[in-house]
Amino acid sequence: xxxxxxxxxxxxxxxxxxxxxxxxxxxxxxxxxxxxxxxxxxxxxxxxxxxxxxxxxxxxxxxxxxxxxxxxxxxxxxxxxxxxxxxxxxxxxxxxxxxxxxxxxxxxxxxxxxxxxxxxxxxxxxxxxxxxxxxxxxxxxxxxxxxxxxxxxxxxxxxxxxxxxxxxxxxxxxxxxxxxxxxxxxxxxx
Amino acid sequence: xxxxxxxxxxxxxxxxxxxxxxxxxxxxxxxxxxxxxxxxxxxxxxxxxxxxxxxxxxxxxxxxxxxxxxxxxxxxxxxxxxxxxxxxxxxxxxxxxxxxxxxxxxxxxxxxxxxxxxxxxxxxxxxxxxxxxxxxxxxxxxxxxxxxxxxxxxxxxxxxxxxxxxxxxxxxxxxxxxxxxxxxxxxxxx
DNA sequence: TTTGTTAGTATCGAGGCGATACTATAAACC
DNA sequence: GGTTTATAGTATCGCCTCGATACTAACAAA
Numbered sequence: 001x002x003x004x005x006x007x008x009x010x011x012x013x014x015x016x017x018x019x020x021x022x023x024x025x026x027x028x029x030x031x032x033x034x035x036x037x038x039x040x041x042x043x044x045x046x047x048x049x050x051x052x053x054x055x056x057x058x059x060x061x062x063x064x065x066x067x068x069x070x071x072x073x074x075x076x077x078x079x080x081x082x083x084x085x086x087x088x089x090x091x092x093x094x095x096x097x098x099x100x101x102x103x104x105x106x107x108x109x110x111x112x113x114x115x116x117x118x119x120x121x122x123x124x125x126x127x128x129x130x131x132x133x134x135x136x137x138x139x140x141x142x143x144x145x146x147x148x149x150x151x152x153x154x155x156x157x158x159x160x161x162x163x164x165x166x167x168x169x170x171x172x173x174x175x176x177x178x179x180x181x182x183x184x185x186x187x188x189x190x
Numbered sequence: 191x192x193x194x195x196x197x198x199x200x201x202x203x204x205x206x207x208x209x210x211x212x213x214x215x216x217x218x219x220x221x222x223x224x225x226x227x228x229x230x231x232x233x234x235x236x237x238x239x240x241x242x243x244x245x246x247x248x249x250x251x252x253x254x255x256x257x258x259x260x261x262x263x264x265x266x267x268x269x270x271x272x273x274x275x276x277x278x279x280x281x282x283x284x285x286x287x288x289x290x291x292x293x294x295x296x297x298x299x300x301x302x303x304x305x306x307x308x309x310x311x312x313x314x315x316x317x318x319x320x321x322x323x324x325x326x327x328x329x330x331x332x333x334x335x336x337x338x339x340x341x342x343x344x345x346x347x348x349x350x351x352x353x354x355x356x357x358x359x360x361x362x363x364x365x366x367x368x369x370x371x372x373x374x375x376x377x378x379x380x
Numbered sequence: 381t382t383t384g385t386t387a388g389t390a391t392c393g394a395g396g397c398g399a400t401a402c403t404a405t406a407a408a409c410c
Numbered sequence: 411g412g413t414t415t416a417t418a419g420t421a422t423c424g425c426c427t428c429g430a431t432a433c434t435a436a437c438a439a440a
Contacts, residue, residue: 006305006313007207007297009320011226014204016327017197018247022397031397031426036201052387059209064428066389071426088387088436107197114327115196123196126319129312130199137206137304216429221395242418256420261395278405278418283406 011111019109028101029075033058037068038102041078042090045149045179047168049092053182056144077101135186147184149177199206210300219293223248227258228267228292231282235339235369237358239282243372246334267291325376337374339367344375 021032040057041049055065069092072078077098083089094102115123138145147157153179154166163172167183211222230247231239245255259282262268267288273279285293305313328335339345344356345367353362357373 004297004301004305005317006320007301008229009317009324010200010203010207013320013324014328015226016208016249016324016331016333017200017204020331026398029425033427038203050387051389052264059206060427061429062388063390063430067427070389086387086437090388110196110327110331111194113330114323116195116359117326120321122319122322125315126323127195127199128334129195129316129319130203132308132312132364133304133316134199134203134206136307137203137300138306140303141206141210141300212428219394221428223396240418241420245418250396251398252419253399253421257396260420276406276418280419 012036017111018107019107021105024105024108028105030101030105030148033068034072034077035106036104037072038077038094038098039106041094041182042099042102045176045181048146048180048182050089051092052089054092056182057146072098090147115164144182145184145186146180146182147186149179149181149184151187152184154183207298207301210298211295214295214298218295220291220295222317223258224262224267224294225292227255227262228284228288229296230370231268231284232289232292233370235366235371238336238370238372240279241282242279244282246372247336249333262288334372335374335376336370336372337376339369339371341377342371342374344373344379 003190018032021035025035026185036058037054044053047053049070051065052062054069055062058065058068060068069078069080076095078092079095081091081093083091099119118126135145149165149172150163152165155172156164156166158164161174163174163177164170165172208222208283211225215221215225227244230244234243237243241255241259242252244259245252248255248258250258257321259268259270263270268282269285271281271283273281277328287341308316325335327333339355339362342355345362346354346356348354351364353364354360355362
């Protein structure tokens with residue numbers, strides 16, 4: 001019947017989650033965007049922990065992202081350091097306080113309660129569907145995928161616990177290979 | 191692996207759609223919220239075409255909803271009329287212009303392109319999953335479901351083309367029974 | 381060295397949003 | 411009846427987001 005039911009549903013669910021995030025973040029003076037940014041830096045690998053990467057991730061202008069970061073810095077939730085190699089670049093990492101607040105607020109209770117009421121099969125199916133939607137949407141949009149390092153076409157496996165990035169040629173630690181990367185590209189299909 | 195992958199995905203997809211909506215709406219001076227509000231009134235039945243219903247639908251305070259409506263009114267996208275029965279109540283409907291802009295912008299191109307690349311089975315499966323998530327989330331939240339009239343527990347079928355609302359006892363036209371209602375309650379399960 | 385590109389910041393204006401306070405109408409209660 | 415209470419909506423304030431524009435600093439290429 002409805003032609004774009006999927007869109008409606010995504011928007012409504014997104015809206016509810018956003019409203020929830022706003023409510024929860026309010027007591028810390030945090031907006032939804034702040035929490036998204038915190039979540040991003042918590043997961044970003046060393047190629048992606050910069051304001052520019054956040055800009056692309058959030059899909060906003062760099063001015064806006066800069067503002068967001070300023071707020072987080074003033075609240076002592078992130079720490080900026082100048083990159084030694086390229087002095088234009090700023091590296092961002094979460095402070096202990098930032099990590100604590102993120103862990104307390106994300107994902108919000110509402111989602112925890114909701115996903116607990118779905119059975120495993122439903123949830124898996126949903127996740128698979130959403131993954132595909134996101135992937136298709138990003139490539140339709142010419143946007144970066146921000147996928148996990150391990151799943152990238154540039155990811156090279158050189159031994160039992162030895163990895164390397166085929167793009168930068170640098171070795172990667174196992175922990176880092178589970179973080180998200182700005183340069184991530186999906187393995188070409190078929 | 192990831193414990194709350196579903197949440198991440200929903201937030202990211204929601205963010206992309208939101209950014210897209212913002213971009214598209216910009217040339218008309220419309221924010222994402224404005225388009226959500228327009229979309230709501232386009233679908234709201236006669237029990238739900240009021241600022242109060244919009245407030246609950248968007249999950250914001252009534253002051254905020256009132257502001258949003260003011261903008262839409264000034265842009266000549268909606269028209270307010272005083273209710274004759276209850277003079278506290280304001281009825282909102284889209285102007286021709288409002289309908290045209292809504293049709294042009296929602297759903298955004300990005301979604302149309304994305305959903306076109308999914309096959310029918312995938313899409314159906316996804317919609318079913320999202321419907322369940324929304325339902326569970328709304329009841330976990332104590333929020334109204336804003337479902338389609340026909341699917342409500344108060345919906346009564348009195349003949350081939352004769353319907354009635356069991357809550358207000360008023361007769362319903364077929365067209366109206368396909369709109370969304372503020373008083374909607376799901377049929378209790380099993 | 382000049383020219384161009386990239387990373388990031390600063391500032392401005394429109395608007396979202398919650399909080400608070402307010403008006404007007406309706407309903408409930410005694 | 412009249413009083414209280416609840417509901418629908420608006421107005422105003424302050425903080426924040428966001429895009430647009432303009433800017434600086436550092437790197438890269440010619």
